[in-house]
Amino acid sequence: MTTHRHLLLLTCLLASIGTVQAQTIASLNTASRSSEPVNTAKAPRQPKATIEAPYYVKLYGFYGLLTPGSQVTTSYTSGQSGMTNTGFKNNATGLGAGPRAGIGVGVIVSEFINLGIDADMLFGSTLTTENNYKGSNYTSTGTTSTTLRVLSITPNITFKALSRPAYYIYNRLGLVGGIVMDYKTTSNSLYAPTTGASTTTISETNYRENSLAIGYQAALGIQFRLGESLRGFSEIVAYNQSFRPKESLYTSTSTKSGSTPTKSTYIYQYKTEGEYTTTKQDGVDVYQSASSNVVMNSVGVGAGILFRF
Numbered sequence: 147m148t149t150h151r152h153l154l155l156l157t158c159l160l161a162s163i164g165t166v167q168a169q170t171i172a173s174l175n176t177a178s179r180s181s182e183p184v185n186t187a188k189a190p191r192q193p194k195a196t197i198e199a200p201y202y203v204k205l206y207g208f209y210g211l212l213t214p215g216s217q218v219t220t221s222y223t224s225g226q227s228g229m230t231n232t233g234f235k236n237n238a239t240g241l242g243a244g245p246r247a248g249i250g251v252g253v254i255v256s257e258f259i260n261l262g263i264d265a266d267m268l269f270g271s272t273l274t275t276e277n278n279y280k281g282s283n284y285t286s287t288g289t290t291s292t293t294l295r296v297l298s299i300t301p302n303i304t305f306k307a308l309s310r311p312a313y314y315i316y317n318r319l320g321l322v323g324g325i326v327m328d329y330k331t332t333s334n335s336l337y338a339p340t341t342g343a344s345t346t347t348i349s350e351t352n353y354r355e356n357s358l359a360i361g362y363q364a365a366l367g368i369q370f371r372l373g374e375s376l377r378g379f380s381e382i383v384a385y386n387q388s389f390r391p392k393e394s395l396y397t398s399t400s401t402k403s404g405s406t407p408t409k410s411t412y413i414y415q416y417k418t419e420g421e422y423t424t425t426k427q428d429g430v431d432v433y434q435s436a437s438s439n440v441v442m443n444s445v446g447v448g449a450g451i452l453f454r455f
Contacts, residue, residue, distance in 0.1 A: 202454045203453055206248055206249075206264075206266075218273075219236075220275060222276075225280045241294050251263060262303075263301045264300040267297050270295055293329070293332075298322050304316050317366050318366075322359070324359030324360075345400055356392055357392065365381045366382050376454075380448070382445070386443050390437050416434075420434045
Protein backbone atom coordinates (compact mmCIF):
# COMPACT_ATOMS: atom_id res chain seq x y z
CA MET A 147 0.00 0.00 0.00
CA THR A 148 2.81 2.33 0.93
CA THR A 149 4.60 1.42 -2.31
CA HIS A 150 1.57 2.39 -4.45
CA ARG A 151 1.35 5.76 -2.74
CA HIS A 152 5.04 6.41 -3.47
CA LEU A 153 4.55 5.55 -7.18
CA LEU A 154 1.53 7.83 -7.46
CA LEU A 155 3.43 10.78 -5.93
CA LEU A 156 6.39 10.16 -8.29
CA THR A 157 4.09 10.11 -11.30
CA CYS A 158 2.42 13.41 -10.35
CA LEU A 159 5.82 15.05 -9.81
CA LEU A 160 7.11 13.99 -13.22
CA ALA A 161 3.93 15.25 -14.91
CA SER A 162 4.29 18.64 -13.21
CA ILE A 163 7.93 18.96 -14.29
CA GLY A 164 7.00 18.10 -17.93
CA THR A 165 4.23 20.67 -17.97
CA VAL A 166 6.53 23.43 -16.67
CA GLN A 167 9.23 22.58 -19.24
CA ALA A 168 6.71 22.61 -22.11
CA GLN A 169 5.40 26.03 -21.08
CA THR A 170 8.97 27.38 -20.85
CA ILE A 171 9.91 26.10 -24.34
CA ALA A 172 6.68 27.50 -25.84
CA SER A 173 7.30 30.94 -24.35
CA LEU A 174 10.90 30.94 -25.63
CA ASN A 175 9.77 30.03 -29.16
CA THR A 176 7.13 32.78 -29.11
CA ALA A 177 9.65 35.41 -27.97
CA SER A 178 12.12 34.28 -30.64
CA ARG A 179 9.53 34.61 -33.40
CA SER A 180 8.38 38.02 -32.17
CA SER A 181 11.95 39.36 -32.32
CA GLU A 182 12.35 38.44 -36.04
CA PRO A 183 11.71 41.30 -38.58
CA VAL A 184 8.33 41.19 -40.25
CA ASN A 185 8.23 41.74 -44.04
CA THR A 186 5.11 43.65 -45.06
CA ALA A 187 3.90 43.59 -48.68
CA LYS A 188 4.42 46.91 -50.45
CA ALA A 189 1.84 48.38 -52.81
CA PRO A 190 3.04 48.64 -56.42
CA ARG A 191 4.62 52.06 -57.17
CA GLN A 192 2.34 54.34 -59.11
CA PRO A 193 4.09 56.50 -61.74
CA LYS A 194 3.45 60.22 -61.45
CA ALA A 195 1.14 61.62 -64.12
CA THR A 196 2.86 63.94 -66.62
CA ILE A 197 1.18 67.35 -66.77
CA GLU A 198 1.95 69.18 -70.04
CA ALA A 199 2.35 72.95 -70.14
CA PRO A 200 -0.94 74.74 -70.92
CA TYR A 201 0.50 77.63 -72.99
CA TYR A 202 2.20 77.70 -76.37
CA VAL A 203 3.91 79.99 -78.87
CA LYS A 204 4.29 79.11 -82.54
CA LEU A 205 6.10 80.29 -85.65
CA TYR A 206 4.72 79.42 -89.07
CA GLY A 207 4.86 80.02 -92.79
CA PHE A 208 2.20 79.69 -95.47
CA TYR A 209 2.07 79.84 -99.25
CA GLY A 210 -1.15 80.60 -101.12
CA LEU A 211 -1.42 78.38 -104.19
CA LEU A 212 -5.01 78.99 -105.31
CA THR A 213 -7.09 82.18 -105.21
CA PRO A 214 -10.72 81.19 -105.84
CA GLY A 215 -12.91 84.27 -106.15
CA SER A 216 -10.03 86.74 -106.03
CA GLN A 217 -9.52 89.62 -108.41
CA VAL A 218 -7.39 88.54 -111.38
CA THR A 219 -5.78 90.53 -114.18
CA THR A 220 -5.67 89.82 -117.90
CA SER A 221 -2.99 90.14 -120.57
CA TYR A 222 -4.02 91.25 -124.06
CA THR A 223 -2.40 90.86 -127.44
CA SER A 224 -4.11 92.75 -130.25
CA GLY A 225 -3.41 93.52 -133.87
CA GLN A 226 -4.99 94.56 -137.10
CA SER A 227 -8.07 92.73 -138.27
CA GLY A 228 -7.25 89.28 -139.58
CA MET A 229 -3.96 88.92 -137.68
CA THR A 230 -3.46 85.62 -135.83
CA ASN A 231 -1.87 87.08 -132.67
CA THR A 232 -5.06 88.67 -131.33
CA GLY A 233 -6.04 87.21 -127.95
CA PHE A 234 -6.10 87.45 -124.18
CA LYS A 235 -4.94 85.42 -121.17
CA ASN A 236 -5.97 85.59 -117.52
CA ASN A 237 -3.41 85.25 -114.77
CA ALA A 238 -3.43 81.88 -113.02
CA THR A 239 -3.73 83.51 -109.58
CA GLY A 240 -5.10 86.75 -108.17
CA LEU A 241 -4.67 88.86 -105.06
CA GLY A 242 -3.93 86.77 -101.96
CA ALA A 243 -1.47 84.39 -103.61
CA GLY A 244 2.06 84.09 -102.33
CA PRO A 245 3.85 83.75 -99.00
CA ARG A 246 2.73 84.61 -95.48
CA ALA A 247 4.75 84.40 -92.27
CA GLY A 248 3.55 84.83 -88.72
CA ILE A 249 3.65 84.13 -85.00
CA GLY A 250 0.92 82.99 -82.61
CA VAL A 251 0.24 82.40 -78.94
CA GLY A 252 -2.46 80.36 -77.25
CA VAL A 253 -3.73 78.38 -74.29
CA ILE A 254 -4.87 74.75 -74.09
CA VAL A 255 -8.33 74.99 -72.52
CA SER A 256 -9.13 71.29 -72.47
CA GLU A 257 -8.15 68.00 -74.05
CA PHE A 258 -10.05 68.93 -77.20
CA ILE A 259 -10.03 72.77 -77.45
CA ASN A 260 -7.28 75.39 -77.83
CA LEU A 261 -7.76 79.16 -77.95
CA GLY A 262 -5.20 81.37 -79.67
CA ILE A 263 -4.40 84.56 -81.55
CA ASP A 264 -2.10 84.81 -84.59
CA ALA A 265 -0.42 87.73 -86.35
CA ASP A 266 0.95 87.31 -89.87
CA MET A 267 2.09 89.30 -92.87
CA LEU A 268 0.94 88.56 -96.40
CA PHE A 269 3.88 89.45 -98.62
CA GLY A 270 1.99 88.39 -101.73
CA SER A 271 3.11 87.53 -105.21
CA THR A 272 3.60 90.26 -107.80
CA LEU A 273 0.86 89.95 -110.43
CA THR A 274 2.08 90.98 -113.89
CA THR A 275 0.15 91.50 -117.11
CA GLU A 276 1.26 92.49 -120.58
CA ASN A 277 -0.67 94.51 -123.16
CA ASN A 278 0.64 94.57 -126.70
CA TYR A 279 -0.99 96.20 -129.73
CA LYS A 280 0.21 96.48 -133.29
CA GLY A 281 -1.55 98.98 -135.50
CA SER A 282 -1.07 99.95 -139.13
CA ASN A 283 1.37 102.75 -138.30
CA TYR A 284 2.48 102.14 -134.67
CA THR A 285 3.07 99.57 -131.95
CA SER A 286 2.20 99.86 -128.26
CA THR A 287 3.59 97.61 -125.55
CA GLY A 288 3.04 97.78 -121.82
CA THR A 289 3.49 95.89 -118.55
CA THR A 290 1.44 96.33 -115.38
CA SER A 291 2.44 94.93 -111.98
CA THR A 292 0.27 94.75 -108.87
CA THR A 293 1.66 94.28 -105.35
CA LEU A 294 -0.16 93.77 -102.06
CA ARG A 295 1.00 93.44 -98.44
CA VAL A 296 -1.43 92.97 -95.54
CA LEU A 297 -0.81 92.59 -91.79
CA SER A 298 -3.55 90.41 -90.26
CA ILE A 299 -4.63 89.53 -86.71
CA THR A 300 -6.59 86.28 -86.31
CA PRO A 301 -8.29 85.20 -83.05
CA ASN A 302 -8.99 81.49 -83.47
CA ILE A 303 -10.25 78.30 -81.86
CA THR A 304 -8.79 74.84 -82.52
CA PHE A 305 -10.74 71.58 -82.22
CA LYS A 306 -8.85 68.29 -81.90
CA ALA A 307 -10.55 65.73 -84.13
CA LEU A 308 -8.30 62.71 -83.45
CA SER A 309 -5.75 62.58 -80.63
CA ARG A 310 -2.90 60.10 -80.20
CA PRO A 311 0.19 60.21 -77.92
CA ALA A 312 2.54 61.04 -80.82
CA TYR A 313 0.24 63.29 -82.90
CA TYR A 314 -3.23 64.71 -83.29
CA ILE A 315 -5.40 65.93 -86.18
CA TYR A 316 -7.23 69.23 -85.78
CA ASN A 317 -9.29 71.87 -87.50
CA ARG A 318 -9.10 75.59 -86.77
CA LEU A 319 -11.51 78.47 -87.34
CA GLY A 320 -10.70 82.15 -86.97
CA LEU A 321 -11.87 85.70 -87.71
CA VAL A 322 -9.35 87.79 -89.65
CA GLY A 323 -8.86 91.54 -89.46
CA GLY A 324 -6.12 93.00 -91.66
CA ILE A 325 -4.42 96.34 -92.21
CA VAL A 326 -3.41 97.02 -95.82
CA MET A 327 0.24 98.02 -95.59
CA ASP A 328 0.89 98.40 -99.33
CA TYR A 329 -1.35 98.14 -102.37
CA LYS A 330 -0.29 99.61 -105.67
CA THR A 331 -0.14 99.08 -109.41
CA THR A 332 2.80 100.16 -111.57
CA SER A 333 2.76 100.41 -115.36
CA ASN A 334 5.44 100.86 -118.00
CA SER A 335 4.43 101.46 -121.60
CA LEU A 336 6.06 102.33 -124.89
CA TYR A 337 4.30 103.95 -127.81
CA ALA A 338 6.35 103.68 -130.99
CA PRO A 339 4.97 105.12 -134.24
CA THR A 340 6.28 103.94 -137.59
CA THR A 341 7.72 107.39 -138.18
CA GLY A 342 8.54 109.95 -135.52
CA ALA A 343 9.64 109.88 -131.88
CA SER A 344 8.51 107.23 -129.43
CA THR A 345 7.00 107.94 -126.00
CA THR A 346 7.71 106.11 -122.77
CA THR A 347 5.26 106.37 -119.87
CA ILE A 348 5.77 105.23 -116.29
CA SER A 349 2.75 105.45 -113.98
CA GLU A 350 1.78 104.33 -110.50
CA THR A 351 -1.50 104.10 -108.61
CA ASN A 352 -0.87 103.95 -104.87
CA TYR A 353 -3.96 103.01 -102.84
CA ARG A 354 -2.81 104.83 -99.73
CA GLU A 355 -6.06 104.68 -97.74
CA ASN A 356 -8.10 101.48 -97.40
CA SER A 357 -10.65 99.90 -95.12
CA LEU A 358 -9.80 96.94 -92.90
CA ALA A 359 -9.39 93.63 -94.72
CA ILE A 360 -12.06 91.60 -92.93
CA GLY A 361 -12.73 87.89 -93.36
CA TYR A 362 -12.25 84.43 -91.91
CA GLN A 363 -9.76 81.57 -91.82
CA ALA A 364 -10.27 77.80 -91.85
CA ALA A 365 -7.56 75.14 -91.52
CA LEU A 366 -7.16 71.37 -91.34
CA GLY A 367 -3.84 70.10 -90.00
CA ILE A 368 -1.77 67.59 -88.08
CA GLN A 369 0.52 68.31 -85.12
CA PHE A 370 3.24 65.85 -84.12
CA ARG A 371 5.63 65.59 -81.18
CA LEU A 372 9.31 66.49 -81.72
CA GLY A 373 10.39 66.65 -78.07
CA GLU A 374 9.12 67.15 -74.55
CA SER A 375 7.98 70.72 -75.27
CA LEU A 376 8.55 71.04 -79.02
CA ARG A 377 5.93 70.25 -81.66
CA GLY A 378 5.80 70.46 -85.43
CA PHE A 379 2.72 70.91 -87.58
CA SER A 380 1.58 71.12 -91.19
CA GLU A 381 -1.80 72.20 -92.46
CA ILE A 382 -4.03 73.22 -95.35
CA VAL A 383 -5.36 76.75 -94.82
CA ALA A 384 -8.04 78.84 -96.54
CA TYR A 385 -8.21 82.63 -96.15
CA ASN A 386 -11.11 84.82 -97.24
CA GLN A 387 -10.58 88.58 -96.91
CA SER A 388 -11.77 91.71 -98.67
CA PHE A 389 -11.37 95.47 -98.34
CA ARG A 390 -12.38 98.71 -100.02
CA PRO A 391 -9.92 101.35 -101.22
CA LYS A 392 -10.77 104.84 -99.94
CA GLU A 393 -8.20 106.99 -101.71
CA SER A 394 -5.41 106.57 -104.26
CA LEU A 395 -2.62 108.76 -105.57
CA TYR A 396 -1.93 108.51 -109.29
CA THR A 397 1.40 109.73 -110.68
CA SER A 398 2.59 109.52 -114.27
CA THR A 399 5.72 110.56 -116.15
CA SER A 400 5.73 110.57 -119.97
CA THR A 401 8.92 111.09 -121.88
CA LYS A 402 8.97 111.70 -125.63
CA SER A 403 12.29 111.17 -127.32
CA GLY A 404 14.14 114.46 -127.43
CA SER A 405 11.57 116.28 -125.24
CA THR A 406 11.19 117.28 -121.60
CA PRO A 407 9.32 114.70 -119.43
CA THR A 408 5.71 115.53 -118.63
CA LYS A 409 4.47 114.74 -115.13
CA SER A 410 0.87 114.30 -113.97
CA THR A 411 -0.57 113.80 -110.48
CA TYR A 412 -4.16 113.05 -109.50
CA ILE A 413 -6.02 111.97 -106.36
CA TYR A 414 -9.00 109.63 -106.55
CA GLN A 415 -11.45 109.36 -103.67
CA TYR A 416 -13.69 106.28 -103.69
CA LYS A 417 -17.18 106.62 -102.24
CA THR A 418 -20.41 104.64 -102.21
CA GLU A 419 -22.33 107.70 -103.36
CA GLY A 420 -21.30 110.99 -104.88
CA GLU A 421 -20.82 112.97 -108.09
CA TYR A 422 -18.10 112.95 -110.68
CA THR A 423 -16.76 116.33 -109.69
CA THR A 424 -13.25 117.75 -109.62
CA THR A 425 -11.79 119.70 -106.73
CA LYS A 426 -8.33 120.85 -105.68
CA GLN A 427 -6.23 119.56 -102.78
CA ASP A 428 -2.82 121.21 -102.32
CA GLY A 429 -2.87 122.15 -106.00
CA VAL A 430 -3.67 118.59 -107.10
CA ASP A 431 -6.86 117.65 -108.95
CA VAL A 432 -9.13 115.42 -106.84
CA TYR A 433 -11.67 113.16 -108.54
CA GLN A 434 -14.49 111.22 -106.96
CA SER A 435 -15.16 107.67 -108.09
CA ALA A 436 -17.42 104.78 -107.13
CA SER A 437 -15.90 102.44 -104.56
CA SER A 438 -15.36 98.75 -105.25
CA ASN A 439 -14.63 95.67 -103.18
CA VAL A 440 -11.17 94.08 -103.48
CA VAL A 441 -11.16 90.34 -102.74
CA MET A 442 -7.97 88.52 -101.68
CA ASN A 443 -8.79 84.85 -101.13
CA SER A 444 -6.23 82.06 -100.95
CA VAL A 445 -5.97 78.32 -100.36
CA GLY A 446 -2.53 76.88 -99.66
CA VAL A 447 -0.25 74.91 -97.40
CA GLY A 448 1.47 75.93 -94.20
CA ALA A 449 3.97 74.50 -91.72
CA GLY A 450 5.64 75.57 -88.49
CA ILE A 451 6.94 74.74 -85.04
CA LEU A 452 5.23 75.14 -81.66
CA PHE A 453 6.77 75.41 -78.18
CA ARG A 454 4.72 74.66 -75.05
CA PHE A 455 5.51 76.40 -71.78
